[in-house]
Amino acid sequence: MEQTPHPAPEEGAIQVLLVEDDERLARLTARYLQEHGVVVTVTHTGTDALSEAGRHGFDVILLDLMLPGRDGLEVCRELRTRTDVPIIMVTARGEEADRVLGLETGADDYLPKPYSSRELLARIRAQVRRARGKAGPALQPVQVGRLMLDPRSLRATLDGKPLNLTTYEFGLLRVLAERAGRVLSREQLLDLVKGSAEEVFDRSVDVHIFRLRQKLEADPRNPSLLKTVRGVGYMLAVGEGA
Structure with missing residues (x-):
């Protein structure tokens, strides 16, 4: 495994794990990020990435989809069982189906x-702001019925039972909770969840809502908390069952 050493970072410095099998691209990307x-830390395989992520704390993981051996999807899936660190998937495969997956x-x-x-650096910084609870000025806890969110600790x-949410899921749920009882369109949700990719496509909201329901609802197919209003958008319910 080839990787950059672990220098003592300045206080508050962003620490990134870059998982990229193209050594030239990895070298150029690492150089640009380090200049800023x-x-x-650079690794070139999924196995090394999992090992490195287990030994060190990172603010963001940049994960290539096409890796030798264990591909990026498998690595991402396993990382999610261990950590909530923001993961940015980087790949030459940009079709909608791949993005949804x-x-x-x-x-x-x-x-x-x-x-x-520049865009990569901006997205890294946006994910870190959200993960560190600095995505917006309001950091007061939000409670909607049985649901409680603490933006400071994410x-x-x-x-009373903790929910295992990604940073994007937390941001999406927070936006809905702060506007509980109000229907929000996909476009409104994309605009309100600050720090997300500027090119996030419309269907990604549906994907995240689906994943949130798996974690929130006793019966995700018949949700009582996170409701769909057909043709309009989504709403976090505030009445009975919420």
Whole structure:
């Protein structure tokens, strides 16, 4: 495994794990990020990525989809059983089906190649702001019935039991909770969940709502909390059962 050393980072410095099998691209990407104050560790295989993620704490993981051996989807799926660290999936496969699959597997963002280094850095910083609870000015806990969200710690509980949410899922649920009882369109949700990719496509909201229901609802096919209003959008219920 080839990787950059672990220098002592400046306080508050962003630490990124870059998982990329194209050594030249990995080298150029790492150099650009390091020039902008990001501490980068590079690995080239999924197995090494899982090992490195288990040994060190990272703020963001940049994960290539096409990896030798264990591919990015498998690695993403396993990482999600261990950590809630933001994952940005980076791949040359930019079709909608691949993006949906990546998001369903647990990725927080999706960036197709070729990409702008400036855009990559902006997305990394956005994910870190959200993960560190600095995505917006309001950081007061939000309670809707049995649901409680703490933006400072990014912790959510239902009936006092913690919910295992990704940073994007937390942001989406927070937006809905702050406007409980109000129907929000997909476009409104994309606009309100700050820090997400600028090119997030419309169907990604449906994917995240589906995943949230799996974690919130006793019967996800008949939701009592996170409701769909056909032709309009989604709403977090505030009445009975909420």
